[in-house]
Amino acid sequence: MSPDAPLLELEGISKQFGPVQALDRVDFAVDAGEVVGLVGDNGAGKSTLVKAIAGINSPDSGTIRFEGKEVSIHRPQDAVALGIATVYQDLALCDNLDVVANLFLGREVHASGVGTVTRQLDEVTMEHQTAELLSNLAVTIPSLRSEVGTLSGGQRQQVAVARSLLGEPKVVMLDEPTAALGVPQTRQVLALIKRLKERGLGVVVISHNLADVFQVADRIFVLRLGRQSGDFRSTDVTEEHVVAAITGLGDGNNKQTEAPKAAPGEGTA
Amino acid sequence: MSTTPAPADPTTEESTEEKVGLDLRHQVRRIVQGDLASVRVVFGLALIWIIFQVQEPRFLSDQNLTNLMLQITAIGLISVGIVYVLLLGEIDLSVGAVSGLCAAIMTVLNVKHGWSPYLAIAAGVASGAAIGCAQGFLFSRFNVPSFVVTLAGLLAWQGALLQVLGQTGTINITDPKVVGLANIFYSKTVGWIMAIVVIVAYGLVAAWGFRNRVAAGLADSNPIPVIFRFIVVAVTTIVAVVIFNGDRGVPLAVLIFLAFVVGMEFVVKRTGFGRHVFAVGGSDEAARRAGIRVNGVRIAVFTIAGAMAAVGGIMAASRLLAVNQGSGGNELLLLAIAGPVIAGTSLFGGRGSVWTALLGALVIGSISNGMDLLSLSSAVKFMVTGGVLLLAVLVDAIAKQQRQTRGRA
Numbered sequence: 198m199s200p201d202a203p204l205l206e207l208e209g210i211s212k213q214f215g216p217v218q219a220l221d222r223v224d225f226a227v228d229a230g231e232v233v234g235l236v237g238d239n240g241a242g243k244s245t246l247v248k249a250i251a252g253i254n255s256p257d258s259g260t261i262r263f264e265g266k267e268v269s270i271h272r273p274q275d276a277v278a279l280g281i282a283t284v285y286q287d288l289a290l291c292d293n294l295d296v297v298a299n300l301f302l303g304r305e306v307h308a309s310g311v312g313t314v315t316r317q318l319d320e321v322t323m324e325h326q327t328a329e330l331l332s333n334l335a336v337t338i339p340s341l342r343s344e345v346g347t348l349s350g351g352q353r354q355q356v357a358v359a360r361s362l363l364g365e366p367k368v369v370m371l372d373e374p375t376a377a378l379g380v381p382q383t384r385q386v387l388a389l390i391k392r393l394k395e396r397g398l399g400v401v402v403i404s405h406n407l408a409d410v411f412q413v414a415d416r417i418f419v420l421r422l423g424r425q426s427g428d429f430r431s432t433d434v435t436e437e438h439v440v441a442a443i444t445g446l447g448d449g450n451n452k453q454t455e456a457p458k459a460a461p462g463e464g465t466a
Numbered sequence: 467m468s469t470t471p472a473p474a475d476p477t478t479e480e481s482t483e484e485k486v487g488l489d490l491r492h493q494v495r496r497i498v499q500g501d502l503a504s505v506r507v508v509f510g511l512a513l514i515w516i517i518f519q520v521q522e523p524r525f526l527s528d529q530n531l532t533n534l535m536l537q538i539t540a541i542g543l544i545s546v547g548i549v550y551v552l553l554l555g556e557i558d559l560s561v562g563a564v565s566g567l568c569a570a571i572m573t574v575l576n577v578k579h580g581w582s583p584y585l586a587i588a589a590g591v592a593s594g595a596a597i598g599c600a601q602g603f604l605f606s607r608f609n610v611p612s613f614v615v616t617l618a619g620l621l622a623w624q625g626a627l628l629q630v631l632g633q634t635g636t637i638n639i640t641d642p643k644v645v646g647l648a649n650i651f652y653s654k655t656v657g658w659i660m661a662i663v664v665i666v667a668y669g670l671v672a673a674w675g676f677r678n679r680v681a682a683g684l685a686d687s688n689p690i691p692v693i694f695r696f697i698v699v700a701v702t703t704i705v706a707v708v709i710f711n712g713d714r715g716v717p718l719a720v721l722i723f724l725a726f727v728v729g730m731e732f733v734v735k736r737t738g739f740g741r742h743v744f745a746v747g748g749s750d751e752a753a754r755r756a757g758i759r760v761n762g763v764r765i766a767v768f769t770i771a772g773a774m775a776a777v778g779g780i781m782a783a784s785r786l787l788a789v790n791q792g793s794g795g796n797e798l799l800l801l802a803i804a805g806p807v808i809a810g811t812s813l814f815g816g817r818g819s820v821w822t823a824l825l826g827a828l829v830i831g832s833i834s835n836g837m838d839l840l841s842l843s844s845a846v847k848f849m850v851t852g853g854v855l856l857l858a859v860l861v862d863a864i865a866k867q868q869r870q871t872r873g874r875a
Contacts, residue, residue, distance in 0.1 A: 289755045291748035293816035294741075302745055303756030305738045316737045321682045328684075346869060 202265035210259035219245040227399040234414030241420040251283040252276040282361035292346030351382025370401040518836035528712030538831035539723040540782035544802040545823035547774025555815020556612040560619030565779025566794020568594040583643035598772020602765035636790040648785035651715035661707040731820035747815035808858035
């Protein structure tokens with residue numbers, strides 16, 4: 198519809214699990230070439246929001262617009278078909294398979310010509326595409342034929358992210374991409390996130406680590422008890438502001454013109 | 467890699483340079499950890515052969531080696547299916563009973579009902595596939611451990627075998643086509659023609675694959691490893707034909723066995739289905755999330771195991787010239803599972819190769835054959851085989867531990 202509409206836009210998303218209001222009229226958006234850090238305390242609704250976008254739990258109410266058009270996402274396949282890729286914390290890689298096999302798992306390239314008779318895999322093409330993709334992302338893996346189980350945590354994370362890019366998505370959501378990583382590995386992953394942004398992807402990063410979020414995010418979106426309690430440009434605020442919004446202490450210092458739906462009240466849920 | 471922390475913000479030049487060094491080191495590690503499994507077994511086999519040869523000079527004679535190959539075909543064929551099941555990280559305890567039952571079905575149809583041998587064999591293999599499919603369905607659909615489903619199968623199919631055989635107890639096989647499976651030997655000339663075909667075909671495939679990889683810029687253009695492998699294959703083929711020709715000629719049974727090994731290895735290593743088998747064996751959750759129909763893969767694998775058990779059972783019946791109430795019984799099942807494990811297919815799933823069916827059967831067959839030649843008792847035979855199996859499983863478990871500690875450090 199409107200040409201300047203955000204790539205992905207959620208409006209008034211609510212989700213209830215029994216008596217628990219997990220999400221309460223949340224508005225969320227991510228634009229192309231933008232990194233949004235999604236932060237909040239445990240149980241604030243970060244995962245619920247991501248799952249709503251990824252099609253794992255559809256929201257009870259609210260609208261989702263993708264590229265300006267209203268869409269409904271009921272199953273994970275719907276999200277993937279739209280171009281929304283999700284990298285979960287446990288990565289879901291097969292340790293016994295090499296990098297190429299993991300990248301193409303479930304969407305292997307089959308040989309053409311004589312190979313079609315035997316349903317043979319086209320390893321050459323797959324390895325070639327893997328090498329190309331990883332070098333575009335400046336990901337360094339010792340050998341594309343090394344088993345993923347022998348890679349470091351950072352390398353595994355990078356493989357998982359690279360894999361999500363094979364489907365040419367427009368939005369990538371990363372769930373705690375730097376959790377359990379060492380300092381140099383965290384730096385690698387953050388650099389990778391910046392390259393995703395350079396490629397014009399919308400990136401949503403869920404993280405507990407505000408230092409990491411501040412390094413990569415253009416905007417920081419804070420959830421508290423299922424409600425939106427802050428939406429900042431990361432250049433405008435300090436960690437203290439964000440912590441205040443996460444904990445509900447202090448004024449939240451919201452720079453957005455439209456005020457949040459509700460001031461962070463005492464936890465009613 | 468624990469030893470080489472990658473640069474924090476690598477530029478492309480740095481990364482390519484570093485990649486070369488790491489690549490080499492990685493290849494070495496890969497050989498040490500992975501491919502060494504089969505090299506280890508080949509050395510073990512050589513050791514076993516040397517020991518028996520020293521004790522009994524007839525052991526490495528053309529005649530005895532041909533006999534050895536004939537002795538292992540039935541178990542080896544069953545093991546081919548077991549490799550698939552092991553790759554999933556599952557177990558199929560019913561294959562022994564299924565092999566006996568399917569051989570009996572084939573024989574009864576052929577001998578008592580006058581079916582053509584081809585139809586009867588097809589019916590036997592189809593029964594095995596159907597049984598495997600049913601067991602695979604029960605296992606995957608209801609989440610019953612495969613161990614239990616196939617243990618129930620082991621008992622049930624033994625009963626079915628007795629039922630099929632009826633009052634006779636033993637049925638002799640006279641059909642020349644069925645008997646021929648294990649008793650046809652090709653002439654010397656035919657043997658050499660086959661050797662040439664195999665060597666040329668392998669050479670062409672290897673050269674073609676190498677050229678493709680080099681053309682795509684994926685392999686360094688050093689052809690030595692490819693040539694080395696070609697020489698190994700060529701020499702092995704020639705030696706095998708010399709040995710077979712020194713006895714009665716190349717046996718049809720061994721050709722059938724090798725054809726299944728090569729074919730099933732191709733399926734598991736080169737096709738999408740095979741890739742999915744490895745994926746499910748490595749992490750069924752990751753496979754599921756990648757969109758693989760995990761239960762479909764499981765059912766297919768158990769179907770293959772059932773069908774291969776039937777093929778092995780029919781081969782055993784052809785060699786014995788009969789089926790009886792003991793068909794598929796005794797230690798057949800355990801040896802068919804032990805073989806691939808001894809030769810390096812992991813019990814934990816996700817690691818292995820169909821070649822281990824051949825290698826493992828050779829190890830077990832050699833021990834059994836050699837001890838028979840030395841007229842040792844079954845008691846010693848079983849204990850030695852048990853010891854070898856235990857050793858192999860320990861090596862597998864230690865290798866797994868090492869992978870885990872090294873991989874993540």
